[in-house]
Amino acid sequence: MDLNKVARAMVSNRRGILAADESIATMSARLEKVGVEPTAESRRVYRELIVTTPELADSISGVILADETFHQRVTDGRTFPDYLSDIGILTGIKVDTGAKPLAGAPGETVTEGLDGLRERVADYVRLGAAFAKWRAVITIGDNTPTDRAIRANLHALARYAGLCQEGGLVPIVEPEVLMDGTHSLARCREVSTAVLRALFEELDLMQVQLDGIVLKPNMVVAGSGSSDQPTVADVAQATVETLRETVPASVPGIAFLSGGQRPELATQHLGAMQKLDPLPWELTYSFGRALVGPALETWRGEDKNRGRAQEVLSGLALANAAAR
Secondary structure, three states, rough: OOOHHHHHHHHHHOOEEEEOOOOOOOOOOOOHOOOOOOOHHHHHHHHHHHHHEEEOEEEEOEEEEEEHHOOOEOOOOEHHHHHHHHOOOOEEEEOOOOEEOOOOOOEEEOOOOOOOHHHHHHHHHHHOOOOEEEEEEOOOOOOOOOOHHHHHHHHHHHHHHHHOOOOOHEEEEEEEEEEOOOOHHHHHHHHHHHHHHHHHHHHHHOOHHHHOOOOOOOOOOOOOOOOOOOOOOHHHHHHHHHHHHHHHOOOOOOEEEOOOOOHHHHHHHHHHHHHHOOOEEEEEEOOHHOOOOHHHHHOOHHHHHHHHHHHHHHHHHHHHHHHH
């Protein structure tokens, strides 16, 4: 597989990447919140609603699935990867096993999932995956993040990326600095800069092919609990300046996570970045909650709401494509 060709396809033509890869526990909790019994079948039906949204391929280049969904089938009998391929959308797979407490670092975590990853990558490629995702989680607090947490997470992220490329998958490299907290925009920029610099040091150490990855970072925002919230222009400027200082030009594209931002605000931030000076990378989106959350709220397990929920999802995806 030509990793660069796939990576470029993931971030080109104004399209973005849809994250439908919540864990069973997370997805079940979200279903329960809207009054839907959290069974394997209800999770399958909801994810089918997402991928069968009419004209989804106009605004979405790839969909990240969880392992459960990857092995399920849509109503006509096709597997989810086969269905997505038939409509011109690449299939991605989340391969990490979640964030676990990091020894010696109270309140911080390290993402796990490297055990057996080489073999899992081979299986996913055989079954139709084109790319993978691994999320590292960095928290900002009074005494965090520690250098220990940054290094542990980014070393694992780089090892994952190397294993994916060896096996023929484009790795989405996701170092998320959480927006939870009361920190300022300046503090988020400081931490995001340190994280991205450490990330590319680790990727270089693992000899990861940079033109065969997609970077999925947070936008540089103030903490959700901060009383001093920046303007859209300030977020766009701080984010782009951080990327200019840290991300090599050989990376094909940057697909921002929404990180819990309101859908319309995440879209405004993305649009504002496009208006800044020409950048060496494609800037796009890889939103989860900001795209599928409103659709889930509309659907609520009722078949009569299916069409309207798909319209909501399509409208949000098209709005982000337009923002590009």
